[in-house]
Structures are given as structure tokens and as C-alpha cells.
Amino acid sequence: MIDTLLSGQLLFAALVTGSLYALIALGLNLVYGTMRMLNVAHGDVVMLGAYAAFWAFTLMGLSPLLAGPVVALMGAGLGVLLYRGVFRRLLAGVTPSTAGKIEGNSLLLFFGLSILMQNIAALAFTPNNRAYAALGEVYRIGGVAMTGNRLAALLVAGGCSIAAALFLSRSVAGLAMRAVIERREAASIVGVDVDRVQGLSFAVGFGSAALAGVLMSMLEQFSPFSGFPFTIAGFIVIILGGLGNVTGGLLAALLLGVIEVYGVALTSANLRSVLLYGTFVAALLIFPNGLIARRVMAR
Amino acid sequence: MTALLKVQGIGKRFGGLIALTDVSFEVPAGAIVGVMGANGAGKTTLFSLIAGNARPTTGDIQFAGQSIVGLRPDQVCRLGVARTFQIVKPFAAMTVRENLRTAAMFGHALHRTARAADTATEPVLEEVGLAAVADQPASTLTLSGQKRLEIARAIATGGRLVMLDEVMAGLTPTEVTQMLDTVRHLHSSRGLTLLVIEHVMRALMDLCERIVVLHHGQLIADGRPEDIGRDSQVLAVYFGGTR
Amino acid sequence: MASTASDRSFAALTAAGALVVVALPFLGNDYVVGVGLTVLMWLALTPSWCVLSRLTGYVSLGQVVFYGLGAYLVVVTWQAVPLWLAIPAAGLLAATFAALVGGPALRVRGPYFVILTFGLAELVKFSIMAYEAASGMAARILFGAPDLMVIYWLMAVLAGMSLLLLTWVSGSRFGHGLRSLRENEEAAETLGVPVERYKLLAFVLSAAIPGMVGAVMALRSTYFVVGQVFDPMVSVTVIAMALIGGGDNARGPVLGVLFLALLSELLWAQAPLLYMIILGAILVVFVLLVPDGVIGLARRLRRAETLA
Numbered sequence: 001m002i003d004t005l006l007s008g009q010l011l012f013a014a015l016v017t018g019s020l021y022a023l024i025a026l027g028l029n030l031v032y033g034t035m036r037m038l039n040v041a042h043g044d045v046v047m048l049g050a051y052a053a054f055w056a057f058t059l060m061g062l063s064p065l066l067a068g069p070v071v072a073l074m075g076a077g078l079g080v081l082l083y084r085g086v087f088r089r090l091l092a093g094v095t096p097s098t099a100g101k102i103e104g105n106s107l108l109l110f111f112g113l114s115i116l117m118q119n120i121a122a123l124a125f126t127p128n129n130r131a132y133a134a135l136g137e138v139y140r141i142g143g144v145a146m147t148g149n150r151l152a153a154l155l156v157a158g159g160c161s162i163a164a165a166l167f168l169s170r171s172v173a174g175l176a177m178r179a180v181i182e183r184r185e186a187a188s189i190v191g192v193d194v195d196r197v198q199g200l201s202f203a204v205g206f207g208s209a210a211l212a213g214v215l216m217s218m219l220e221q222f223s224p225f226s227g228f229p230f231t232i233a234g235f236i237v238i239i240l241g242g243l244g245n246v247t248g249g250l251l252a253a254l255l256l257g258v259i260e261v262y263g264v265a266l267t268s269a270n271l272r273s274v275l276l277y278g279t280f281v282a283a284l285l286i287f288p289n290g291l292i293a294r295r296v297m298a299r
Numbered sequence: 300m301t302a303l304l305k306v307q308g309i310g311k312r313f314g315g316l317i318a319l320t321d322v323s324f325e326v327p328a329g330a331i332v333g334v335m336g337a338n339g340a341g342k343t344t345l346f347s348l349i350a351g352n353a354r355p356t357t358g359d360i361q362f363a364g365q366s367i368v369g370l371r372p373d374q375v376c377r378l379g380v381a382r383t384f385q386i387v388k389p390f391a392a393m394t395v396r397e398n399l400r401t402a403a404m405f406g407h408a409l410h411r412t413a414r415a416a417d418t419a420t421e422p423v424l425e426e427v428g429l430a431a432v433a434d435q436p437a438s439t440l441t442l443s444g445q446k447r448l449e450i451a452r453a454i455a456t457g458g459r460l461v462m463l464d465e466v467m468a469g470l471t472p473t474e475v476t477q478m479l480d481t482v483r484h485l486h487s488s489r490g491l492t493l494l495v496i497e498h499v500m501r502a503l504m505d506l507c508e509r510i511v512v513l514h515h516g517q518l519i520a521d522g523r524p525e526d527i528g529r530d531s532q533v534l535a536v537y538f539g540g541t542r
Numbered sequence: 543m544a545s546t547a548s549d550r551s552f553a554a555l556t557a558a559g560a561l562v563v564v565a566l567p568f569l570g571n572d573y574v575v576g577v578g579l580t581v582l583m584w585l586a587l588t589p590s591w592c593v594l595s596r597l598t599g600y601v602s603l604g605q606v607v608f609y610g611l612g613a614y615l616v617v618v619t620w621q622a623v624p625l626w627l628a629i630p631a632a633g634l635l636a637a638t639f640a641a642l643v644g645g646p647a648l649r650v651r652g653p654y655f656v657i658l659t660f661g662l663a664e665l666v667k668f669s670i671m672a673y674e675a676a677s678g679m680a681a682r683i684l685f686g687a688p689d690l691m692v693i694y695w696l697m698a699v700l701a702g703m704s705l706l707l708l709t710w711v712s713g714s715r716f717g718h719g720l721r722s723l724r725e726n727e728e729a730a731e732t733l734g735v736p737v738e739r740y741k742l743l744a745f746v747l748s749a750a751i752p753g754m755v756g757a758v759m760a761l762r763s764t765y766f767v768v769g770q771v772f773d774p775m776v777s778v779t780v781i782a783m784a785l786i787g788g789g790d791n792a793r794g795p796v797l798g799v800l801f802l803a804l805l806s807e808l809l810w811a812q813a814p815l816l817y818m819i820i821l822g823a824i825l826v827v828f829v830l831l832v833p834d835g836v837i838g839l840a841r842r843l844r845r846a847e848t849l850a
Contacts, residue, residue, distance in 0.1 A: 037653070038653050038654075038657065040657070105601075105829050105833060106653065106829070107601075107603075107653040107656045107657065108601065108656070108781065108785070108825055108829050109825065109826055109829040109830060111603070111778065111825060112821075112822045112823070112824070112825025112826035112829065113822070113826060114822070115778070115818060115819075115821060115822030115825065116819060116822035116823060116826065118818075119815050119818040119819045119822060120819060122815050123815045123816075123819070127815075232661065232664075235657060268672075270671070270672045270675050270676070271672055273664070273668035273671075274665065274668045274669050274672050277661050277664045277665035277668060278665055280661040280665075281658065281661045281662055281665050284650055284654055284657070284658045284661065285646045285647070285650070285658070350732055351732075352728070352731075352732065371731070371736070372728075372731045372732045373731050373732075373733075373734045373735055373736045373737070376732060376733055376734040377734050381732075381733075382732060384728075384729065384732075388726045388728060388729035389725075389726070389729075390721075390722055390725035390726055390729065390730075391725055391726075392725060393721065393722075393725060397718075400718060401718060401719070401722040401730065401733050401734075401735065402733045402734070404715055404718060404719070404734075405719060405722075405730075405733055405734030405735045405736075406733055406734040407734070409734075411715060412715070413715070413718065452729075452733060456733060456734060
């Protein structure tokens, strides 16, 4: 038992899971940061990305590594379309006082969208599980057996997440994005093109979700209803890491990967969902505002 | 005669920020006392502490001889303390009458039925000038109307101490005069005790028989309006020295 | 204040409905009674949900957890505890769960409360699944369950209770306090409403009847699979029905339930996916365009008429 726990194998698994969660949470964070609405349908974009990679591989023989960037771009395009078509108008009309009322309802709206996406996909693709085998060669690094697909997932997801975090903290565009996330009205006053930043957030948000789907499709079997657990995982990560905080999300994602992998190893596979939802409920109850406590202004 | 409200050595810190330090003053029953100070001086924090929306870090607050520190806002209200909010918080989807109904049912007056509550709030609607819009949703009121609603709700609780937080803000000079009349009338007809935060100097000096001045969370003056206008500390803070 | 004309027509509708409920078992075959049972079930579940979520604005996406807990209690105590004891006990179990969880849960606001309730329901589901798996139970079967008519009458009683509960709360001082805290919680508390106590009470009240509904429905299927009983779509359907109806008294749920239950009867057997798609579309359309439901729409139209 101890051998298994201390093995590099388990650590590798935790890192792979964690990096996937980090990529998913990144998108959720950016979309939330811009809209201040929780996109419950985020995991379903992941699911669509998985299907895209699946069809690319089985119909065109395209390797997921090549399909990845293409699907990501398609996801980004979808994000921009949704922003321009629906959300730009919705966001423009919201004031701080109406925001609270809309927030609760908006969750139902996204839930409805999620149900629509899942069932339309089920109608189009059949509800059956899908899987395919790609990049299955085994590499031995440091005594740990890593399949090509897991390694690729770790490198791509991890790399993108870290790159995004660096982009946000180091670049000027990233600074603009962080400003909009922090306080939209103030950002626009100091000259930030809020519209462009919001559009970019949607693009990166949806694109990264689609990319995560491509990576996920290499590792697990999936169905039209697989998206939801990823949404939940994404929520856990952004709540633990701080809403809108991408760097915090990276750390929280790793933590969740560790909890999940090591938790299942210590107990049993049956408890995977219990651990996931248990962490979720605990996170929300301990951080009831969902936000890292900000400095309070006294009058 | 014991004061209706006694604030003793009140201090409040939010993490590293100290909002109030060692503030003490008394409000006799039936008085109109003003609270003056620049933005950030701690005025609204003071109201929040008295009403129970926040808890003081140090010190005691006594209402009618009873300590009210640590009580929940609804408990403080039932004892007889009511406040308005500087940023108005109407029950937007409810009518004006229904807004007052809540106050009359759950405040100090504790009316048990809607009918009893509505009967009790009818005169309040008249006095505050909202009778014409009584059955319209609160969201349709103008800012002036919503400020009146805040006052009406506080009055409708039936409380003895009513705390008004910048009810003149954003009003035109004519509206300010009207509001002053309304407040004075409410005070005398109902035998209320008023604690008033105000930035509009004319209103403050006109209305109050006594003013306390806060600066950076500390009480720097406490006296009649004329004396406050001559106090060297107040002048130093507001004008940078004697005229 | 609604006009007496619409009050009268709703009273007439209710009386007619009650007549149908009573007459159905004598007039129809098992299939018709089954449909009636389904409608009664939703009529029992939805108004209870409204007591919390419509009146306080704390939208719960986890209503099914009370249903499932009630069902589980009956299944686990089958043959050991008589039904006349187990069914009320199921309601009590659900209410107790709500009382324990409600305190911390209701401190969470807005959309976070929505996903929290969802997460809680799923957590309870997976925990029971893990426990059943660990004890070696794949599914449970109940032998000797009472027949359809008994279940039908039990559900009719529960539906009546639920509608009465919502009507009573909606018109009471308690209900006015709930509405006030829905509009602005801080202002309500400052005006004397004991917000925490009221929220918790609403939560507990919203749990009791669904617990008993779950208990009764467990008898109907006699075959208990945890994953199916704790189906999140039950929670979503309740919300959709309340959303379609609108308002915060008993009228909305009745309209919404009738519409959606009949729609699902038409589609479920032939095209379940299509039904789900319509359900999703209803959520989207109603939240975006008709957030106060049919009742709210009617009220707005009436107001526009009187002003014109």
C-alpha cells in the first residue's frame, strides 16, 4: 500500500488529472471573470471538443495532437460567436443592483443550455460511450511508465495553463484582462478596450475547454453526458483557488488532482464521485462568498 | 434623566483598518442629534454598530438602559431602533405599502396581520408624502421617493430612535426644504428621537439641537451647532485653521 | 392584489381539479390512474419547492435529495417498519436533513446556493451508492407493496397538503417576511425580520412533503436503484414547472405542472431525448424572456391594459 502511495506512478496520474483540471478551470475563470456568471455548460464544451477529436481520428485518421489546435480554434470561434451574439448585449445592460437578481436566474439559463447541448449531442451522436486508442506507446521515464497520450495531456494542459498564467501576470494585455476581471467599469475608464478583452476572454475560455476535451478524449471513454463532472471539477478548482484568480486556480487544480487520485487509491473507485462532490460541498460551505476575502472599505 | 442612547468607548477595526476609536456620546430622549464628518470618518460604521449590522471591537452601546452589543439587527429593531440606508435598499418588486407592511409587522410595533399593519402605516404614508404612490412597485419611485420610502419604513417600525443616514443627499434645494419639514413634523408628532448623519450643512445646522463631529474615526467635538461652527479643531479639520 | 374574478376562476379550477382527482380511479384504467399519479406527484413536489425557492429567492437545484432520502428510508425499513409509520418518518428524515444542512447552506448566496444544493444532492446520492455497493446490494426489491389505488390516494393527500402549505405560507406574516428577505436581505433584517430563522424554516418546510412523496413512490416501482431515485432531472423538472407557472402562490405550480406533466406523457415513451431538449429549451426561453412565468405575464398584460 505504502509502495503504491509513494510511487511515481500515482504522482504522475495526479499531475495529469491536475493539469487537465487546471486547463478547464482556466477557461471557467476567464468566462466567470468577465461575465460574473457561472457557466454550468462549460463541461459540455469539453465534451464537444472530445467528440470533435473523436470524429477527426476515426473519420479522418487525424492524430489528436494535430486536431487539438484546430478544435481549440473552433472552440474559440464558438466563444466569440456566443459573446457577440448573446452575451455582449446581456452584459451591457447589467448594473450592480440588477446583477444579483440575474445571477441566480442565469445559472438556470446555463443549466438549460447544458441540458440542450447534452441531449442534442445524444440525439446526433447516440448516447453510447465512445473511445479510441491513440498515442498508446509507453515511455519509461525515471522508472515510471507513461503512455504517450497521458504524457501529451500533461505537457499540453500544463503548458497552456502555465503560459496563460504568465500571460496574465506579465504581459500588458494580460494586465488589461486582469483589470477587467477585477473591476470592469474602472478598467474602461482608464482606457482598456473592455469589449475586446471580454471577447478575448470568451475565445480563450471556450477554446481551452475544447482543447481540454481533445486531451480528455485520449484518456477516457466519454458520452454526451460526460461533460458535467468536469464542470463540477472546474467549479471546485475556481472556488478553492479564488474566483478570477488564474494562478490560484493552477494550485487548486493540482490539489484536486491529488485528492482525487490519492483518495481513490486509498479507498476505492466507488468513492471517486463522493470525494469530488464532498470536496465541492465543503469548498462552498467554507468559502460561502466564493471569493477570496477582499479588503473591506469602511465608511 | 437617563439618555435613550448611550455610546461608550466604541471602537471598530476591520482587519488592519481602524474605523472608529473611543467614540462616546449620549442622545437624550426626544432630541435631534446630528453626526458630522468627512467621507470615511466612520459615520455609517457608527450607525451599523448601533443597529446591529456590525459588532463593535470595543466598547458598549446602551439603548433605554439595556446593552445592545451583540444583538442581531432584527432584535435591535424590535427593541425600538430603526435606521435608513445611505444607499437605498427598497423591496423593489413590492409596492410601497407592502414595504411599510414589513416594517410594521416585524419592527417594534409587531403587528400580527397585514390589515393591522396597513392601518398603522396609512398615516405614515400621508406624512411622508407617499400616499399617492402607495400601491406602485417601489422600483418605480424616483430617488427622492425612494429616500422618503427609507424614512417611511424606519418610522413604520414604530421605533423610538430613528437613525437617518444622509437622507438629503442628491436632493434639490427645494426638496431639501420639504424633507426638513417632513422630518421635523415626524419628530414632533411622534415623539421620536433622531440621530442624523448629514453632509448638507444647512440641513444639519437647521435641524439639530446638538452635533457630534467625527474625524478619522475619532470624536473631535460635541455641542450645539453654533459652538461647533466656532470650534478650533473642527475649523482646523474643515478649513485648515481659524478663519 | 389579484382581482376577485381571477380568484373565482382559480377556485373553480381547483374544485374541478379535485373532482377529477377523486373520480379518476373509478373512471379510468390503470394507465390513466398512473398518469394521474404522476401529475399528483409533481403537484406534491413543486409547491413545496416554491415555499423555499420562490418566496426566499434561494433557488434550490437539489429538491430530489429529500425525495430520495424518503424513498431510501422506506426501502431500508421495508417489512421491518409498518408503512403508516415509515411514510411520516420519511418526511421527518427529510426535514431533519434540511434542518442540519440548512444552517451552513443558506449562508451561501445566489448562484452558489444553486450549485451547492445540486452538489449536496449528488453527494448524498453517491454516498448511498458507495454504501450500498460496499454492503453488496446492487438493487433492492420490495415484495408485497400496496396496489396502485392506495398509492394514488396517498399521493392525492400529499398533493393537497403541499398546495395548502404553499397557499398558507404565501398569505401569512411568515410569507411576507420571506418575500422581504428575498427582495433585500439586509434591509429585511434591519427592519426586524429574523432572516436566518425564517430561511431555515422555509427550507425545512420545503423538505418534509417531498420526503413523503419519495416514500410513497418507492412503493410504486418496487425496484429501487439509487442512481435512478436520486435523479437530478427531478430537481430540474420541479424548477421548470414552477418557472413556467410563475408567481409565488399555488396557482403557478398548478399551471406549470399540468402543462409539463402532460407534455412529458406525450413524449416520454416515444422520444425521451426530444422531451429533454424541450425541457432545456423551456428553461432557456423562460429565464430569458418570461422570468416571472405565465402568471407574471398575465399580470403584466393586465397592468398594461389598465394603464392604457
